Each structure stands twice: as C-alpha cells, then as structure tokens.
Amino acid sequence: xxxxxxxxxxxxxxGSLYAALFSASPKSKHVGIVASGLLFTSFVxxxxxxxxxxxxxxxxxxxxTWMATGDLYIPFGFVVDQVSVVMMMVVTxxxxxxxxxxxxxxxHDKGFNRFFSWLSAFVFSMMVLVMxxxxxGLFIGWEGVGLCSWGLIGFWYHKESATWAANEAFxxxxxxxxxxxxxxxxxxxxxxSLQYDVVFAExxxxxxxxxxxxxxxxxxxxxxxxxxxxxHTWLADAMEGPTPVSALIHAATMVTAGVYLVVxxxxxxxxxxxxxxxxxxxxxxxxxxxASMALVNRDMKRIIAYSTLSQLGYMFVAAGLGAYWVALFxxxxxxxxxxxxxxxxxNVMHAMHDELDPFKMGGLRKVMKGTFVMMTLASVAxxxxxPFAGFxxxxxxxxxxxxxxHYVIYTVLLLTAGLTAxxxxxxxALIFHGEERYKLFGIHPHEAYKFMLVAMSPLLVLAMIxxxxxxxxxxxxxxxxxxxxYHVHSEMTYWIMTIGTQLFVIAAIVYAYKKYSNWxxxxxxxxxxxxxxxxxxxxxxxYIPKFYEEVFSxxxxxxxxxxxxxxxxxxVDATVDGIANVIYKTGENTRDIQNGNLSTMLxxxxxxxxxxxxxxxxxxxxxxxVGA
Amino acid sequence: MFEAIAFYxxxxxxxxxxxxxxxxSQALYAITAMAAGMIFISAFFFILGADFLxxxxxxxxxxxxxxxxxxxxxxxDTTRDVxxxxxxxxxxxxxxxxxAVMVVAIFVAPIVSNNIQALYPIQEGVxxxxxxxxxxxxxxxxxxxxxxxxxxxxxxxxxxxxxxKMDKSLTLMKEEExxxxxxxxxxxxxxx
Amino acid sequence: xxxxxxxxxxxxTILFAIGLVGVMxxxxxxxxFFATEILLNATNIAFAAISHYIGDLSGQMFAFFxxxxxxxxxxxxxxxxxVWFKRTGKIDLDQMNSMRG
Numbered sequence: 035x036x037x038x039x040x041x042x043x044x045x046x047x048x049g050s051l052y053a054a055l056f057s058a059s060p061k062s063k064h065v066g067i068v069a070s071g072l073l074f075t076s077f078v079x080x081x082x083x084x085x086x087x088x089x090x091x092x093x094x095x096x097x098x099t100w101m102a103t104g105d106l107y108i109p110f111g112f113v114v115d116q117v118s119v120v121m122m123m124v125v126t127x128x129x130x131x132x133x134x135x136x137x138x139x140x141x142h143d144k145g146f147n148r149f150f151s152w153l154s155a156f157v158f159s160m161m162v163l164v165m166x167x168x169x170x171g172l173f174i175g176w177e178g179v180g181l182c183s184w185g186l187i188g189f190w191y192h193k194e195s196a197t198w199a200a201n202e203a204f205x206x207x208x209x210x211x212x213x214x215x216x217x218x219x220x221x222x223x224x225x226x227s228l229q230y231d232v233v234f235a236e237x238x239x240x241x242x243x244x245x246x247x248x249x250x251x252x253x254x255x256x257x258x259x260x261x262x263x264x265x266h267t268w269l270a271d272a273m274e275g276p277t278p279v280s281a282l283i284h285a286a287t288m289v290t291a292g293v294y295l296v297v298x299x300x301x302x303x304x305x306x307x308x309x310x311x312x313x314x315x316x317x318x319x320x321x322x323x324x325a326s327m328a329l330v331n332r333d334m335k336r337i338i339a340y341s342t343l344s345q346l347g348y349m350f351v352a353a354g355l356g357a358y359w360v361a362l363f364x365x366x367x368x369x370x371x372x373x374x375x376x377x378x379x380x381n382v383m384h385a386m387h388d389e390l391d392p393f394k395m396g397g398l399r400k401v402m403k404g405t406f407v408m409m410t411l412a413s414v415a416x417x418x419x420x421p422f423a424g425f426x427x428x429x430x431x432x433x434x435x436x437x438x439x440h441y442v443i444y445t446v447l448l449l450t451a452g453l454t455a456x457x458x459x460x461x462x463a464l465i466f467h468g469e470e471r472y473k474l475f476g477i478h479p480h481e482a483y484k485f486m487l488v489a490m491s492p493l494l495v496l497a498m499i500x501x502x503x504x505x506x507x508x509x510x511x512x513x514x515x516x517x518x519x520y521h522v523h524s525e526m527t528y529w530i531m532t533i534g535t536q537l538f539v540i541a542a543i544v545y546a547y548k549k550y551s552n553w554x555x556x557x558x559x560x561x562x563x564x565x566x567x568x569x570x571x572x573x574x575x576x577y578i579p580k581f582y583e584e585v586f587s588x589x590x591x592x593x594x595x596x597x598x599x600x601x602x603x604x605x606v607d608a609t610v611d612g613i614a615n616v617i618y619k620t621g622e623n624t625r626d627i628q629n630g631n632l633s634t635m636l637x638x639x640x641x642x643x644x645x646x647x648x649x650x651x652x653x654x655x656x657x658x659x660v661g662a
Numbered sequence: 663m664f665e666a667i668a669f670y671x672x673x674x675x676x677x678x679x680x681x682x683x684x685x686x687s688q689a690l691y692a693i694t695a696m697a698a699g700m701i702f703i704s705a706f707f708f709i710l711g712a713d714f715l716x717x718x719x720x721x722x723x724x725x726x727x728x729x730x731x732x733x734x735x736x737x738x739d740t741t742r743d744v745x746x747x748x749x750x751x752x753x754x755x756x757x758x759x760x761x762a763v764m765v766v767a768i769f770v771a772p773i774v775s776n777n778i779q780a781l782y783p784i785q786e787g788v789x790x791x792x793x794x795x796x797x798x799x800x801x802x803x804x805x806x807x808x809x810x811x812x813x814x815x816x817x818x819x820x821x822x823x824x825x826x827k828m829d830k831s832l833t834l835m836k837e838e839e840x841x842x843x844x845x846x847x848x849x850x851x852x853x854x
Numbered sequence: 855x856x857x858x859x860x861x862x863x864x865x866x867t868i869l870f871a872i873g874l875v876g877v878m879x880x881x882x883x884x885x886x887f888f889a890t891e892i893l894l895n896a897t898n899i900a901f902a903a904i905s906h907y908i909g910d911l912s913g914q915m916f917a918f919f920x921x922x923x924x925x926x927x928x929x930x931x932x933x934x935x936x937v938w939f940k941r942t943g944k945i946d947l948d949q950m951n952s953m954r955g
Contacts (some may be wrong), residue, residue: 633947637878640757647764669857673865678894680869680892686875689884696888703895706862710906720900727891734884738939754878762871770952783901783909798918805915808947809922816926823933837902852923 035093039114042079042122043161046071046129053147061146069150073133073157075120082118087119088510090567096165101122101170101409108228113167116514118170120362120499120507121164121294124369127492128421129157134489135377136278138482149189149276160287164294169218172295176214176259179288180207181205181534186283187275195358200249201273206268210258217251220244236300242305247307252295260292263320267341267579270327273335277380285342285376286369293346293516296353297362300515310354311321317350318435318443319451323576325453326486330572332557333390334379339459341416342372348431351443357434358515359465363507364427371415371423371497378409385479386472392464393556394475399466401479402516404487408468408494414576415464415497417455418540421444429518429535436531451535452542452617454638459546467551536549668709676702697728715791777827862903868896883935883945887928894924 049072053268083093093114104368114122133153140146153445158354159178166172181204188200190635222228224244225236256262261269264596283289296303296313303310324343345368352361383404386395399406418429428451435444472479481487521528563569574580627638679699700723707716713752730789788796873896876889898917905913939945 486937630950631948631952633878633881637753637757640761640878643759644757647761647767650733651764651767663928666857669861676865677872680872683888683892684872684880688896692885692888696891699892700895703899705866706899707897707902710862710902712902712917713904715902715914715917718918718921721894723891727925730886730928730932731887734935737936738884738945751879754875757878758871758874761874762867765870766867773940778881793911794914794918797915802915805919806868809919810886812926813922816929824936827910852879 035083035091035114036095038079038082038086038095039093039095039112039165042076042083042126043158044077045079045163046157048072050158051553053154056147057151058105059147060437061139061144064294065147065150066133066140069154070130070133070137070518071456073126073130075156076161077123077130079120080126083114083531084119085124087114087116090513092116105226106222108170110169110171110231111167112163112165112171113230113248114136115298116511117294118164119462120159120366120511125157125164125287127496128159128261128369129153129160129282130371131489131493132278132282132373132377135281135380135486136276138486138489139213139278139380140276141483143276145189147610149186152182152189153184153279154281156186156288159289163291164615167230169221169233171229172298172403173211173214173218175427176255176291176341177211179283179291180259181208183272183279183283183288186279186544188274189275193274196274199268199274201458203272204266207258210255210265213251213253213258214255216437217255218247220251224248230298237302237305237410244612245302245307246309247305251297252299252302253313253465254294256295256330257316258292259295260289260347260350261343261352262292262316263323264319264578266324266343267575268341271576273333273339277335277376277383280339281373281376281380285372289342290349290365290369292640293349293353293365295363296350297358297365298352298443300356300358304356304420304516307356310356312354314354314435314440315352315520317352317354318446319347319591320344320444321450321454323347324448325457327572327575328457330569331455332393332573333463334382334392334461335376335390336458337392338372338375338379340455341366341458344454345372345416346353347450348428351447352431352508354518355434355438357431357507357520358436359511359518360367360427360430360520362511362515363504364431367415367423367497367500369410370493370500371412374408374412374490374493374497375416378412381405381482381486382409384482386477389472389475389477391469392461392554395464395465395472395630396465396468396469396553398472398479400470402466402481404481408490409466410462411494412497413458416458417540417543418451418535420536421501423497424500425523426504426538429532431533432535434520448535448538452538455539456546459543460550463547463550464553464556465546469552469554471554471556533660568577615619666711668705672702675699676706685839691759693728693731693735696731697724700724700728711790712794714794859903859907862907863900864905865914866896868899869899872896881947883938884945886947887935891924892929894920 043082047244049069052072055068056065058063068071085190086093093112095112097110097112099107100110113390133150135147136153157178159175159182161175163172163175163179165177185206186198187203190196192201199241208569218228221233224240225233226235228234230464237248240248258265260601270290273280303313321344323349324340328337328340328344345364349361349364349368351366352358382398383390384393385398385405389395415424427613430449432444432451435441435447557564571577628632672714672787676699679695679702682695683699686692686695701720704716704724707713870893873889873892876892877886879885880889898920899911901915901917901920905911905917935945938950942949
C-alpha cells in the first residue's frame with residue numbers, strides 16, 4: 035500500500051517536472067497528455083487506497099527525516115486515513131478532470147506547457163497538504179498551494195490586473211499564514227510535537243486559554259486560505275486566472291484547505307466550543323454576505339466565485355458547530371458541482387471570446403447544448419434540489435444548525451439557500467435563455483471540444499449522485515471524526531423543514547427564471563434599480579475593497595514612501611554612502627603616502643613604529659594594572 | 663668613579679660623533695666621525711666587561727665595515743657636498759625622539775619589574791672570551807652557523823652585484839666565446 | 855656616582871634617536887647606511903649593558919649576531935648601491951620613485 039501512497043503523492047510532481055522541462059518550448063500536446071495521465075495514475079492510486087482504507091486500515095509512512103535538532107523531530111510523514119483519503123479522492127478526481135479539460139481550454143495559449151507545470155505542481159502541493167501526518171508538512175503544502183495559486187492567478191502575467199490579483203491573493207494569504215504559523219508554534223511549544231496523533235493526545239491536558247489561542251490562530255490561517263471575511267476580497271479577484279484554475283483551485287481544492295484544517299484539527303476545536311461558535315457565526319455571515327454580492331454582479335466568474343465563498347461559509351458553519359463530517363461532506367459535494375460550474379463557465383467564455391458579462395450573452399442554449407445541460411444541472415445541485423448532491427450536504431448543514439438550536443444561523447443559511455438558487459439561475463437564465471444579445475457584439479459562439487465535455491461528465495455524474503454515497507461516507511469517516519448524528523426530533527418538523535426548504539428554493543429558481551429568461555437589453559447603468567443604494571452597495575462589494583484601499587493600502591503606500599524618502603534615502607543610504615565616502619576620502623587623502631618617495635616611506639615607517647610601541651606599552655601597562 | 667668618568671666621557675664623545683655623522687653635509691666628515699664613534703662604542707663594551715664583543719666591534723666595524731664604506735665612497739663622487747632636499751625637519755626630530763622614548767620605556771619596563779632571570783649566567787673565574795665561546799658553541803651553535811652562512815651569502819652577493827660580467831660563467835664557456843668576450847670588453851665611462 | 859643600567863639605556867636611546875633622525879632626514883643613500891649603522895650600534899650597547907647588569911651572556915650573543923647582520927647588510931647594500939649608481943649615476947633617495955603607486 036505504501037507504493038500506492040507514493041504514487042498518488044509523487045505522480046503529479048513528476049508531471050509537473052516533465053512539463054517544466056518543456057516550459058520554454060512552444061506548445062506541445064504531449065505535455066498535457068503526460069501530465070493528465072500521471073494525474074490519472076494518482077487518481078487510480080488514491081482509489082486503491084480508498085478501497086484499502088474502507089476495509090478499516092490506515093496507511094502511515096515516514097518517508098524520511100526532515101528536521102531533527104535537539105527535541106525537535108519532524109519527519110516527512112504521510113498518513114492516509116479516512117479523512118485524508120476523502121480529500122485525496124476529491125483532489126485527484128477534480129484535478130484529473132481539470133487537466134484533461136485544460137488540454138482543450140488552453141489549446142491556443144502560448145504558455146500551454148508552463149500551465150501544466152504549475153497545475154501539476156499545485157496538485158502535488160495539495161496532496162502534501164492533505165496527506166501530511168504533521169502540522170509542519172501541512173504547512174509546507176499550505177504554502178505550496180499558495181505559491182502555485184499565485185503562479186496560476188497571474189498566469190497571464192502580461193495583464194496588469196492578473197498580476198495585481200495574484201499579488202493580492204498571495205499577500206492576503208501571507209497575513210493569514212502568519213496566524214497559522216503562530217498557531218503551529220504554540221502547538222509545538224505546548225505539546226512538544228507537531229505530529230497529529232501526539233498533538234491530539236496532548237491537547238486535552240493543556241489549559242483552556244492556550245487551546246483557545248491555538249484554535250484562534252489556526253483558524254486565522256484557515257480564514258485566509260478559505261477566503262473568509264475579512265480576508266475574502268482576493269477570491270473574487272483571483273478570477274483573473276484561467277478558468278480551469280478557478281475550477282480546481284478556487285472552487286474545489288485550495289480554498290477548502292481551511293475547512294480541511296479545521297476538520298483535521300477537530301480534537302482541538304472540540305475543546306473550545308466558543309471558538310467553534312464564532313467560526314460558525316462567521317461562516318453564516320460570509321454565506322449571506324457573499325450570496326448578496328453575487329446577486330447583482332455582472333461578471334460570470336465572479337458570481338461563481340462569490341457562490342464558492344458562500345458555500346465555504348456553509349462548510350465553516352458545519353465545522354464550527356462540531357459537525358465535522360458534514361463539513362467534509364459538503365466540501366466534497368461542493369467540489370464536484372462547483373468545478374463543473376466553473377468549467378461550464380469556461381466553455382461559455384471560450385464561446386463568447388472571453389466576454390464575462392452574462393447580460394451580453396443570452397440564448398446560448400441553442401449553440402451550446404452540452405454546456406447548457408451541465409451548467410443547469412450543476413446549478414440545480416448547488417441550489418440543493420433533491421436528489422442532487424447539494425441537497426444532501428447543504429440541507430444537512432441546515433439541519434445541524436437547527437438541531438443545535440442556533441436558530442439565527444439556521445435562518446441566515448435558509449435565506450442564503452434561497453439567494454443561492456436565485457443568483458445561480460439568474461446566471462443560467464441570462465446566459466442560456468432569452469434573446470441572443472451577443473449578436474449585438476458580433477460574436478459567433480461555438481460549442482467547446484467534445485473531449486472537454488466528456489472530461490467534464492464525471493463531475494456531472496458525481497454532482498448528481500454524490501448524495502447516494504452519504505451513508506458509505508459516513509461509515510467511513512466516523513472512525514476518525516466525531517460521530518454525531520443530527521436528527522430532528524420529530525418526524526413532522528423534519529418533513530416540514532425539508533419540503534419547506536425545497537419549496538423556498540424552487541420558488542427562488544422560478545422567480546429568477548421569470549425575471550431573467552426574457553431579458554432583452556444590456557443594462558447601461560441608467561435604470562432605477564441600478565442607481566438604488568442597495569444595488570450600488572452590493573455591486574461595489576459593500577465598498578470593502580475600497581475601504582481596504584483607503585484604510586490599508588494607501589496609508590501603507592504613504593508609509594512606504596516615507597520609509598523610502600526619509601528613512602532609506604536619508605538615513606540608511608546616507609549612512610552607507612557616508613561610510614563609503616569616509617573610506618574614499620581617506621584613500622584620497624592618504625594616497626600621498628604612496629608617492630613612491632622612499633624617504634617619505636621611511637618616515638611613515640617610523641610613525642608606524644611609534645604607534646606600535648605605544649600600543650604595546652599601553653597594553654603592557656594596562657595588563658599589569660589589571661594583574662595587580 | 664673611574665668607571666663613571668669613562669662612561670660620561672665616552673658617552674659624550676659617541677653622541678658628538680654620531681651627531682656629526684647624521685648632520686654633516688660632508689661625506690668625508692661623516693665617515694670619519696662614524697669610524698671614531700664605532701671605536702668609542704667598543705670602549706663601552708670594555709667597561710661592561712664584554713671584552714670579546716669590544717674586540718669584535720673594533721675589528722669588524724672599524725676594520726671591515728668602515729673600510730667597505732671607504733671603498734664605496736671612493737666609488738661614488740664624494741668631492742662635492744652632499745646636497746639634500748629637506749622637508750619638515752621638525753617632524754623628523756619629534757618622531758625620532760618619540761620613538762626613542764618609547765623604546766626606553768619598553769626596555770626599562772621588564773627590568774624595573776625584576777622579572778628577568780639569567781639563562782646563561784656569567785661564571786666566576788672564567789674569562790669573557792672563554793665564556794662567550796662556551797655559550798656560542800653550545801647553546802647558540804645553530805644561529806652561529808646560520809650567521810656564518812649568511813655572511814658567506816652576503817659576500818657572494820656583494821661580489822656578484824658589484825663585479826663586472828658576473829652573470830657569465832667562464833667555466834661553462836667555450837674558449838672562443840671567452841676570446842670573443844675579451845674583444846667586446848670596454849671599460850665603463852663612469853667607473854673610477 | 856655609580857653608573858647604572860639605566861644610564862646605558864638612556865645613552866642607547868639617545869644614539870638610537872640620532873640614528874632615526876638620520877634615517878629620516880638623509881636623502882643620500884650612503885648616508886642612510888651610516889644612520890642604520892648607528893641604529894644597530896645603539897641597540898648593541900643596550901644589549902651589552904643589559905647582559906652585564908643581569909649577568910647573562912645572551913645579551914652579548916645577540917650583540918654578536920647583530921654585528922654579523924650589520925656586516926652582511928653592508929656587503930649586500932653597498933653592492934646594490936654600486937649597481938644602482940652604475941645605472942643612474944645618482945644615489946639620491948628622492949629620485950628613486952619607481953615604486954610610485
């Protein structure tokens with residue numbers, strides 16, 4: 035089994051290195067095929083490991099020693115247990131699909147080979163993240179995915195907006211990673227180890243204050259990676275990257291790493307329900323907050339990005355309330371349908387020549403039948419209609435909120451579910467129904483390559499049937515995660531809740547269709563609604579980016595300028611230059627010594643002699659004085 | 663008492679002689695004063711009981727070294743005054759005196775603190791030359807031999823530097839070449 | 855009115871100072887050699903005096919070797935001086951500036 039573990043882990047790395055070999059050469063299809071093939075190998079290995087783990091075993095290997103100094107011992111250890119194998123499956127499935135899809139999507143791109151190098155490197159980092167058996171390895175993977183995300187968001191580096199977004203994502207994540215690092219340090223400081231099993235065995239013996247701080251700091255790291263408020267702005271901007279990247283990184287895998295961290299560290303969060311409640315509240319807030327921004331946005335990819343944000347909020351609600359397996363389940367289900375949605379959006383973008391405004395599309399279902407079906411079904415799954423994946427996972431979270439008597443959170447999530455349905459179908463309606471507004475812009479859309487659609491189909495299937503695996507999954511993960519069943523006490527309440535939610539969601543869908551499926555004009559910013567305060571607030575993302583710009587970026591820029599002009603130029607540079615000048619002047623003034631006149635040299639020799647003798651005398655006297 | 667008179671007398675004489683050596687612009691005065699100073703210094707050695715050293719001083723310095731200088735001066739043009747450009751004589755004196763004071767301080771320091779012990783004490787009833795010989799050929803044999811080699815090297819070096827055509831080896835040359843060398847030989851214009 | 859070691863050391867120092875002054879003010883190379891001889895002799899006196907007052911022959915040995923060194927120095931130095939004089943016709947220190955940096 036160890037062999038499969040190593041194959042699953044290192045196949046993406048090999049693919050990345052292979053692609054990197056050709057990164058400077060022009061597009062060559064074999065790079066994509068080899069990378070995808072290796073990813074598929076990794077997927078197969080993960081599947082074998084899954085079947086092995088399902089039979090009740092755990093694979094735990096220690097590849098080699100990484101750091102061993104004094105009491106610190108950190109190995110490169112990897113563990114495949116019930117939790118990490120689920121993550122591995124999600125990561126490898128989605129990334130295999132995305133890799134194959136990218137062969138078509140990046141077909142005309144000059145950086146084809148480079149793209150695959152980054153993408154496979156990302157998958158490798160993600161695998162390290164989920165498979166590590168200690169916090170240090172997790173952190174390495176954590177930083178690795180951050181780096182690859184930076185490279186992929188800024189993949190089209192000639193676009194300034196892309197590099198800006200890449201840097202924003204990277205810097206925001208650094209802020210959060212500092213928190214995470216502090217958390218890890220605290221863990222090591224207090225438990226003397228970073229191995230999961232040791233740490234979790236020790237954690238109960240720590241004072242509650244310490245545990246609380248550890249939980250908070252680790253969650254700060256999770257907030258950055260999973261783009262929770264207030265570190266959420268980077269996720270929407272990260273849509274500057276190629277769409278497959280958005281599908282893989284900013285929907286399915288990397289952004290869920292925060293949830294994974296909280297799930298993984300569940301023994302810690304179990305001890306601190308107050309922090310858990312905070313996480314849940316924040317998650318609920320983000321769910322609503324992001325959904326509201328998605329309502330009015332006019333950028334297809336950003337809408338999906340906000341939706342991702344919103345769904346991450348759901349996951350944190352579940353994780354915060356202690357329903358770790360529910361959070362992980364929603365993570366899994368969400369990965370499938372959200373990646374599908376993104377890839378569908380990628381097809382649409384391709385067809386529309388990188389046009390992102392859904393108001394400029396419309397009626398595309400005639401030319402893009404496959405994409406239309408897939409995106410509709412993915413949206414249905416996202417909205418949580420029975421029997422699609424979203425129903426099982428999302429409604430479960432609502433139930434958790436209800437059963438745990440957090441009715442405010444429950445209400446917020448219910449409302450968000452309606453909003454989710456609304457904005458998802460607003461998007462679908464605007465893109466695929468109604469008049470063909472794109473004709474105004476002289477675009478001739480076409481369906482994507484067939485193999486791309488075929489590549490997407492596994493995700494479609496999973497988005498539809500993932501709910502069926504709920505019990506299997508549950509049986510699997512409860513051996514690691516706390517086994518908490520969430521049953522509404524009375525049968526009656528349960529059915530009212532479920533049917534009520536379904537009806538509410540369907541109503542939202544119908545409303546969205548009604549409002550948008552016959553849309554016939556492109557908004558130009560003059561309508562009454564677009565000028566209302568609410569609309570402006572939402573479309574400007576609650577003015578938070580602007581707020582950050584004013585409160586953080588500009589003062590920071592000003593501070594940097596002061597540091598540059600005042601400190602660097604006037605103090606640091608002046609000091610350095612001053613030293614250089616002193617030496618230079620000394621040289622200038624003492625070059626007379628080297629005038630070649632032997633007599634002068636003799637004189638200097640005597641001066642040197644006097645100086646040396648004086649020193650010798652001074653030291654002797656000093657030494658005797660001290661000795662006496 | 664006699665010792666003190668002798669010391670002061672010779673001290674005054676030596677200082678005078680050396681001052682003349684350093685200060686005069688006449689090369690001939692300088693070398694003469696120098697030779698006299700050397701002789702006077704040997705007097706100190708006799709006063710101090712270092713008879714052998716005194717003898718050496720007279721023989722080597724006044725005999726050999728001064729003779730060499732005399733030859734050297736004959737080689738150079740010494741009839742005219744030695745014209746020298748002087749710059750900042752004050753600095754010269756200040757530096758000289760300063761260095762001297764320092765040296766005294768260094769020399770005196772260990773003696774004042776009385777922490778020196780005789781390694782090779784002067785034995786009673788043995789003459790100075792005999793004692794020197796005993797130490798020189800036992801404890802200082804290696805330096806002595808090295809000094810001998812050094813003198814030899816210096817001698818050869820002096821001959822090679824000052825001699826003519828010393829870069830050619832007669833023993834390694836053929837007869838014709840030596841004959842050819844004689845033909846091309848012509849005395850240097852500057853030589854005396 | 856006893857003559858002590860310090861008397862000799864002071865004398866030695868005076869002579870040394872004279873030699874140093876000579877070294878520094880002389881521009882004629884031959885004269886420079888004279889000054890160095892003075893320096894060597896000054897130290898010789900110090901050595902001999904210390905040897906006498908401490909009752910150790912080492913000082914005399916050093917003086918002895920110094921004389922040997924002085925003799926070698928004269929031989930080599932004069933040889934070089936003659937070569938230089940043959941080349942340039944001058945033995946003035948100020949004109950020897952081929953080491954100008």
